[in-house]
Amino acid sequence: MRPLIAGNWKMHGSLLDSAALAEAVSAGAATAGPAAELLVCPPFPYIQPTAAALLGKGVAVGGQDCHAAAKGAHTGDVAAVMLRDVGATHVILGHSERRADHGETDAAVRAKAEAALAAGLTPIVCVGESEAQRLAGKAEAVVTGQLDGSLPEGFAAAGGVVAYEPVWAIGTGRTPTEAEIAAIHAAIRANLTAQFGAPGGGLRILYGGSVKPGNAKAILALPHVDGALVGGASLVAADFLAIAAAA
Ligand code: PEP
Numbered sequence: 001m002r003p004l005i006a007g008n009w010k011m012h013g014s015l016l017d018s019a020a021l022a023e024a025v026s027a028g029a030a031t032a033g034p035a036a037e038l039l040v041c042p043p044f045p046y047i048q049p050t051a052a053a054l055l056g057k058g059v060a061v062g063g064q065d066c067h068a069a070a071k072g073a074h075t076g077d078v079a080a081v082m083l084r085d086v087g088a089t090h091v092i093l094g095h096s097e098r099r100a101d102h103g104e105t106d107a108a109v110r111a112k113a114e115a116a117l118a119a120g121l122t123p124i125v126c127v128g129e130s131e132a133q134r135l136a137g138k139a140e141a142v143v144t145g146q147l148d149g150s151l152p153e154g155f156a157a158a159g160g161v162v163a164y165e166p167v168w169a170i171g172t173g174r175t176p177t178e179a180e181i182a183a184i185h186a187a188i189r190a191n192l193t194a195q196f197g198a199p200g201g202g203l204r205i206l207y208g209g210s211v212k213p214g215n216a217k218a219i220l221a222l223p224h225v226d227g228a229l230v231g232g233a234s235l236v237a238a239d240f241l242a243i244a245a246a247a
Helices: 015-032 044-054 080-085 096-101 106-118 131-135 139-150 178-196 198-202 213-220 237-245
Strands: 004-008 037-041 059-063 090-093 122-127 161-164 204-208 227-230
Touching (some): 004 237, 015 044, 015 059, 080 106, 106 139, 178 213
Parallel strands (some): 059 090, 090 122, 122 161, 204 227
16 A cells, blocks of 8 residues: 655644745755655644645645534634534544643543544554553553554544554654564554454554654554654655655
8 A cells, every 4th residue: 555654744844934835845855755655743823824835736635633523612722624614634633742732531531533534634643652661561452442442433444544653752752663563553453443344454554653764664664553643753855755755
């Protein structure tokens, strides 16, 4: 399947920075990553201008979260349909920073994913163990438990995406070994086919956590690694494009 290289810009940059980054990514997209599908996920206020700038340029735009409701009295929140309205096609859900900062549970992530599907967005549902959980030998159980709780019916039919992001690898420069990544991705694949049958076999499973140009090729070559969710390195167009070129 065609790999997906997704950039999570988190809460970084200014309007001008995001415009320059989008321009640099789109300028290099055709040559640097023709084999990969590219996606960037700016902060909410920059989604609309980024989507407008990238229209027709081969780089999709996504949100970093959405509310579970389609509308209502939810001050400060953003509905999936609103993301869709301003040009987003994807939305990252259940990132560990949101699970930690906002107490998002698997049930909350599942409700958000349902809203994303209803709005016609592709959900990218993040799962991953903490360092303590890995050291306790519980990584696989934690991740499959999160999948069981976070993925709604219809996820596979809509081509939903799963991102395996070990919490301890995010922004730290540390990654699991290739064997550890391969083992968790195989467990995720097994869970997806158990939950959804054959369509679960065709869903993309991204790896995220300190992906850089230097380790991208080896990670992206592993079985059941169908792309990457990239944080820090997605803020440097040359690095993001180098990761895409490695896919
Ligand atoms: C992320 O937060 O989704 C992420 C993968 O971050 P980084 O690449 O910086 O580890």
